[in-house]
Amino acid sequence: MTKIGILKEGKIPVDKRVAITPHQASQIKESFSDLELVCQKSEIRCFSDQDYIEESIEMVDHVDDCDIIFGVKEVPLGQLIPDKTYFFFSHTIKKQDYNRELLNEALDKNVRLIDYETLTSADGQRIIAFGRYAGIVGAYNGIWSFGKRYNLFNIRRAHECFDLADMRTEYDKVKLPVIKIAITGGGRVAKGAMEVLLGLGVRQVTPERYVNEDFNEPVFTQLNSRDYNKPEEGREFSRAEFFDHPEHFESDFFQYAKCTDLLIACAFWNPAAPVLFTREQATLRDFKIKIIADVTCDIEGSIPSTVRPTTIDDPVFDFDATTGAEKPVFSDEGNITVMSVDNLPCELPRNASEDFGAELIKNVLPCLLGEDPDRIIERATITDKGKLTSHYAYLQDYADGKE
CATH class of the missing domain: 3.40.50.720 (NAD(P)-binding Rossmann-like Domain)
Structure with a gap:
């Protein structure tokens, strides 16, 4: 059984958005019978812990035992859990200097990093965005x-x-x-x-x-x-x-x-x-x-x-x-x-999260948890098994600090 965790946002300044709303979490559990879903407790989300509890979503202190973890912003340095699949906006694909260490941490910890920005249809159109x-x-x-x-x-x-x-x-x-x-x-x-x-x-x-x-x-x-x-x-x-x-x-x-x-x-x-x-x-x-x-x-x-x-x-x-x-x-x-x-969408976090989660359920989860004929997940994966994937090999010199 696959276990999904909704991550507590840790980046400062605070971001109140979430990738999956309480009602959407309930929908996902109903749609995928062989799936377990939990949500990490958070005092900053635009949806409260109680909102999730009312949708019968288990609230947890840690997501260490989850297979797939959904966040929004970059995970703070030192907080990536080894050997997990992560979804979040990594801000690394343009070789952003400020996230070089984050990319290297994903490589060092054998993290499978999938960036929302890189999730595209076969014709190159983004399928999820704020x-x-x-x-x-x-x-x-x-x-x-x-x-x-x-x-x-x-x-x-x-x-x-x-x-x-x-x-x-x-x-x-x-x-x-x-x-x-x-x-x-x-x-x-x-x-x-x-x-x-x-x-x-x-x-x-x-x-x-x-x-x-x-x-x-x-x-x-x-x-x-x-x-x-x-x-x-x-x-x-x-x-x-x-x-x-x-x-x-x-x-x-x-x-x-x-x-x-x-x-x-x-x-x-x-x-x-x-x-x-x-x-x-x-x-x-x-x-x-x-x-x-x-x-x-x-x-x-x-x-x-x-x-x-x-x-x-x-x-x-x-x-x-x-x-x-x-x-x-x-x-x-x-x-x-x-x-x-x-970070304009943060000003309307409830609506932004609802629209984003709807696109996640419609366009991403079926490819992640079922068949993926257009290789959407594969093409969006930046790091896997401790290495950059072939689509993102151009980031190697950036990761090595050579550019």
């Missing part, structure tokens, strides 16, 4: 920032609300002037951001109308990569070429920067691709953007004003494009206000 809630909270934080900067309205922060339904009760307080809002990206994150703007009654317009027309109401547009990246030498845009060779393109975003008041950045950015805009462009008189909700939070990436991540408790700062320096928030009308919280 992206929708990153977009929802990121857009909401952008609107909150706009109200604060211009002293127009006061709404509760998302993390002060019980859940998404409670957060939506704040929408009636939002009174936006005639502004233009741009959302970059077309995936889960961007769709989450669009949910908020549509919920606020903001009208969506095409990119062409957005640039060329004036409106007597607040509007937004959603920009895909073809809208703000153009091929060199006047060629036709090819999505396949852009993803395979982004270095062959240049940014065409400035046309939107000249008429945008609030930018909500939700697009994945490849470091080989053009930046959205440069710091020099941000100093030009016709650069209009005053608030940026950088949901993607690529530090010093495609958006030059994102010089650091912010926190849920202290979500915004100002950026002076003329000097490239961070300034106190809302300190000067010439500054750009930046929201760059890097």
Whole structure:
């Protein structure tokens, strides 16, 4: 019999999310008769221990006797249990320096490490993510920032609300002037951001109308990569070429920067691709953007004003494009206000956990506990039997400290 454990999150700052909610844990037990499931006690989860007990889930002090362990964030150094299968966001596949020791601990302890970020369908699409809630909270934080900067309205922060339904009760307080809002990206994150703007009654317009027309109401547009990246030498845009060779393109975003008041950045950015805009462009008189909700939070990436991540408790700062320096928030009308919280789904942990767990049950567990014809689990496994798997052999020099 396989035994699954739901891990108590140990990373600081505290993360209240969970991979499997109490009701979902009960569903899993009913669906897989040859499975045992327990939950490690925790005083920080958005769902209490009592919530799990009421679903007949056994609460335990330790998960040492479990075969498979589900967490959310990185397991703190020294806490990985040898010879187990772990699921969590390891933040190692981009060779992040701060998690090199964690990868080596997984190797040294013979841990089978499976990263949620690497779980993909046969055509390469991610099958489990918190992206929708990153977009929802990121857009909401952008609107909150706009109200604060211009002293127009006061709404509760998302993390002060019980859940998404409670957060939506704040929408009636939002009174936006005639502004233009741009959302970059077309995936889960961007769709989450669009949910908020549509919920606020903001009208969506095409990119062409957005640039060329004036409106007597607040509007937004959603920009895909073809809208703000153009091929060199006047060629036709090819999505396949852009993803395979982004270095062959240049940014065409400035046309939107000249008429945008609030930018909500939700697009994945490849470091080989053009930046959205440069710091020099941000100093030009016709650069209009005053608030940026950088949901993607690529530090010093495609958006030059994102010089650091912010926190849920202290979500915004100002950026002076003329000097490239961070300034106190809302300190000067010439500054750009930046929201760059890097753990946005944590602000609505109950909803984010419910959606994530539903995808886990639908898309991952059947492959993990049954047949896996598309080798989804195999392709997502980073370490196994004390070695990097063939898909992640490129991490060897990183693990060895050579790069």
